[in-house]
Amino acid sequence: MGIQKDRVKFNVGGRIFETTATTLANAGRNSLFGAMFDDEWNLNSDATIIEHFIDRNPNCFSVLLDLLRTGELYLPQNLPEKLLYREALFYGLLDHVRSAKWGPFDGNRLCLARSVTGQAPGDGTAIRAGPDGGCCVAHGSMVHVYDWMMEEHPPINLDYQRVNDAGWIDSESIVLSACERLGKGDGGMGLFSASTGELRYKFNVKHENQVKSYTAGALSFSSDYKLFSSCKGRSNEYGIGVWDQVTGKQIDFFYEPPGWSLGDADKLQWLHGTNCLLVATLFPRKDNCYISLLDFRDKSMVWSWSDIGTPITDERRVRDAIAMEETSSICVVNEYEDLGFMDLRRNAGSVRWSSRSRLMKGKMPDEPCYPKLALHEGQLFSSMNDCISVFCGPDWVLTSRLRRSYGGSICDFSIGGDRLFALHSEENVFDIWETSPPPII
Structure with missing residues (x-):
């Protein structure tokens, strides 16, 4: 020095x-x-x-x-x-x-930094935080990309293909999954430039040495540069596909067992410690909920749970699920923001519901935005109507709430780059929450 x-x-x-x-x-x-x-x-x-x-x-x-x-x-x-x-x-x-x-991310110290009005009122479907503090917002067939200064880049237009999910590989690369248009042979997934919106390459599905058209759904990424997506095709290519993020080549495929709906999965989550993938198909996409853990090393389903055959009430319908590796459990949430927990060490275990964190009582709005979950640095986040709740500690006690009524209910939120982004449904407004820097002494 x-x-x-x-x-x-x-x-x-x-x-x-x-x-x-x-x-x-x-x-x-x-x-x-x-x-x-x-x-x-x-x-x-x-x-x-x-x-x-x-x-x-x-x-x-x-x-x-x-x-x-x-x-x-x-x-x-x-x-x-x-x-x-x-x-x-x-x-x-x-x-x-x-x-x-702004300081290091802390859900209990987040402050509203600003709100950004979107480009398509009432049509926002997903928001994804980038690794550098930017974000992308998907609505219909359009994706608007913002850098960390909230400068908007050229939008990505999928030409009438509905965007199902989005994810950042790095600050310059975005993966989009989309629905196939019947008879058009498009849809699937593509890697796009975040700064220009240019399509760099498509992720193909091959079956018996033939490229198949398919609808791509939920996305997940692993630390060893693998990309996972739920896939629904026209013949038997239903299940979870795996691609190399760098080359775009398909490297594996997990075909769904009879009676399951892996190709319709709403949520994928890669578990770094176990080399397994959480796959969840949730209500209301399907009448019944399916949650499983897939081990791609030996193509096995090592854990599974479904609400088939159990009495289901509105208070117990699972809206979102997230795996918590440190506690070997899966957290689920219903439409009343009751948290439920399942022990991964017990196959087909029951849900232990907890109402201590319930914030809202009564029915959801006529056009609800269903609760969503996120886990970040030991804190659990759950959206409900126009607020996001923060839970901490071994018993997941409610410690704070983030609320911003402008724009209607929160349809999606995402955490990344030391920021939390919350997308409202009615006006397609998204809020940016940041942690205030420590005081200067």
């Missing part, structure tokens, strides 16, 4: 700045400064200091240099925020700006 006498001089747009290697090292090796200097950040301590010229905005450079010195972000009133973000992108300092702008 350099010492204070290792001074560095910059000429940025005609203004002279001096700093030290110690300060520049805070930028990290992936920054422009990391590329400019040697691996050890050692600079010559001769009396003559080399002046490095950078043809960029000097006002923004001053703010970013102060950020590297203090860890604090101060934006003068006469400096546009988007201009600073553009310059931070050039220097490779966006992560530093984001971490100074």
